[in-house]
Amino acid sequence: MSRVKVRPPFLHRPPPLYYIEDVEKYVPGGYHPVDIGDVIGTGDQRYEVIHKLGYGGMSTVWLVRSYGDMCSHFALKILRADVSDASEVSVLQHLQKSAGTHPNVVTLHDSFKVSGPNGEHQCLVFPVLGPSLHSPRVADALPGPTRYQVCCQVASAMAFLHYHGIYLTTSNVVFELSDVQSMSPASLYQLLGSIEAEDLKLPNGSYSPHRPKRVIQTPDFSGLDYSSLSVVRIVDFGEAFFTERPPQSLGAPIDSFPPELCFGYPPSTKSDVWQLACVLYTVHAKVPMFPTFFRIFGILVGTVVGYLGPLPQQWKGRFMFDEYGYQEPGKVPNETDPAWWFEDKHSDKSIDSRLSQKAPHLSARQRGEYVRLLHDMVAYEPEQRLSATDVVERLRSAAFLGE
Incomplete structure (x- = not known):
């Protein structure tokens, strides 16, 4: 290759x-x-x-x-x-x-x-649909309750699609225009x-x-009055695929790219759940959960490790350099997994600390529930992640509704 x-x-x-x-x-x-x-x-x-x-x-x-x-x-x-x-x-x-x-x-x-x-x-x-969920104007204008409803809507749409045997990427979500x-x-x-x-x-x-x-x-x-927007739809199915015909990889944006694909795992519904977690985070924080400014997958993995901790030991030596490696012009590529990806070292970064800074509209209790939910959606091993249906049930629980 x-x-x-x-x-x-x-x-x-x-x-x-x-x-x-x-x-x-x-x-x-x-x-x-x-x-x-x-x-x-x-x-x-x-x-x-x-x-x-x-x-x-x-x-x-x-x-x-x-x-x-x-x-x-x-x-x-x-x-x-x-x-x-x-x-x-x-x-x-x-x-x-x-x-x-x-x-x-x-x-x-x-x-x-x-x-x-x-x-x-x-x-x-x-x-006809309106602006993207990722529009800066949308990010600044949405009231807190609408952000919660958007999270529920996107999760519900994904659960519906998974039930009917469709996998997708959730990067293209737009608002309805009345x-x-x-x-x-x-x-x-x-x-x-x-x-x-x-x-x-x-x-x-x-x-x-x-x-x-x-x-x-x-x-x-x-x-357009951006603060009046309330209903979203998933619109782009160019990367969608049927359960029985999964592709070898995904064309997902780098900020929400499921890292297990870099280590030989095939795309799955649990890859979707990773991307869904990134959407839910961005809806509230207005910034990516794992910001990666260049499309370099090694940087993405390092960023994820900084927030979630070391990669599973069984992933050692499995990074697919031929597919996801970055070759700096004029230099011999290093095709060895960085040791620090697998070392349990203290990091000052956390999803909780960033949400507390970026999402002041969330109460301490709500923020805690979101942090727990997000961690359950971005477990490294795909089989350990929640399903989209699980995410919908958690979002509709009393903890998120403030009861």
């Missing part, structure tokens, strides 16, 4: 509108060029693009309305052409047919494929913010057929 060379992120970036998306990915096999006013779809199911909602490494998401219908708004997710895996569609269709709906799991309204200059793209149509369907275009723009765009021309001044003519800024939700 070839070594993965992980590079730290750039410290300096160009002006914001030019790195909204990696424009180099607007090439054959990449993103689908889209502009405001475009009509996308097939047959009777066509949608007019009226704003941009977001983007990721594998897709862009647009605010659209049913063509010819001013009041039926949706979120249109267009996958890159080189994303041939239809697992997200399979998972969502499985949930629709076999599991029904859950108030905190997004539902698929429509799906189809379109062809463009960069290839064929899978398109998924969802209800009354979107009844809004006029003017009211929508007032809520989302005006469209900001920059031309995307080639050096000779012409436009490439493989790229959009403009790069569109995502909305700033300048007209």
